[in-house]
Amino acid sequence: MNQKEQIKVFLDLYDVSRETMEKLSIYEKLIIEGQKKFNLIGKSTLGSIWLRHFADSAKLLKILKEVYQNSEGKVLNLLDVGSGAGFPGVVLSIMTNAEKIPIKVALADSNRKKSLFLKSIKKELGVSYTVVNKRSENINQKFEIITARAVTSVKTFLDLNHNLIKKESILVLFKGRTWKEEVKESKKKWKFELNVVKNNIRIDSSGGVTLVIRNLKK
Numbered sequence: 001m002n003q004k005e006q007i008k009v010f011l012d013l014y015d016v017s018r019e020t021m022e023k024l025s026i027y028e029k030l031i032i033e034g035q036k037k038f039n040l041i042g043k044s045t046l047g048s049i050w051l052r053h054f055a056d057s058a059k060l061l062k063i064l065k066e067v068y069q070n071s072e073g074k075v076l077n078l079l080d081v082g083s084g085a086g087f088p089g090v091v092l093s094i095m096t097n098a099e100k101i102p103i104k105v106a107l108a109d110s111n112r113k114k115s116l117f118l119k120s121i122k123k124e125l126g127v128s129y130t131v132v133n134k135r136s137e138n139i140n141q142k143f144e145i146i147t148a149r150a151v152t153s154v155k156t157f158l159d160l161n162h163n164l165i166k167k168e169s170i171l172v173l174f175k176g177r178t179w180k181e182e183v184k185e186s187k188k189k190w191k192f193e194l195n196v197v198k199n200n201i202r203i204d205s206s207g208g209v210t211l212v213i214r215n216l217k218k
Contacts, residue, residue, distance in 0.1 A: 094125065146164055157173065
């Protein structure tokens with residue numbers, strides 16, 4: 001699928017403003033330009049950024065809206081763990097900024113080069129987020145929403161990042177087809193409420209899902 005076809009699918013899936021589309025177009029260009037220097041994404045996905053990365057990240061906006069609506073107007077703090085090229089964090093920052101949803105986005109990545117890239121993107125796009133050049137387990141703050149895409153197994157993620165989580169925190173994890181085995185393994189140590197959201201087949205036909213975890217306890 002070429003770029004124009006991907007953009008059409010993106011617009012079919014998400015009702016976004018012209019300004020948002022312009023920012024995403026600039027973002028795509030900067031990713032392609034920065035790929036050689038920063039090794040941002042898998043080479044095989046360079047030609048499918050709109051679907052593999054932008055649309056896949058944007059699917060979280062619906063979840064964020066629901067969380068905000070249930071927060072009684074409270075400003076929410078979101079941490080994107082292992083943000084890399086900025087997925088889903090930068091895309092969500094662009095979209096929540098555009099819709100004036102009061103979510104403070106922080107992007108955590110221990111890779112210095114990728115952190116520099118994320119800072120340059122923030123300046124180029126004129127969006128508000130914070131870049132934290134640290135391993136997430138070394139961050140001394142708790143967040144209402146924690147996201148992660150292709151970072152590690154569910155159990156390992158919970159083991160490493162429980163320091164970020166408070167009673168009302170919601171974890172939103174992108175997982176592939178092995179998600180059932182990962183959840184089963186994690187439940188040997190952790191207790192939690194789980195909502196499984198299947199990926200739209202137009203974005204991902206591999207059997208991937210989004211796991212929404214609440215009320216995490218040992």
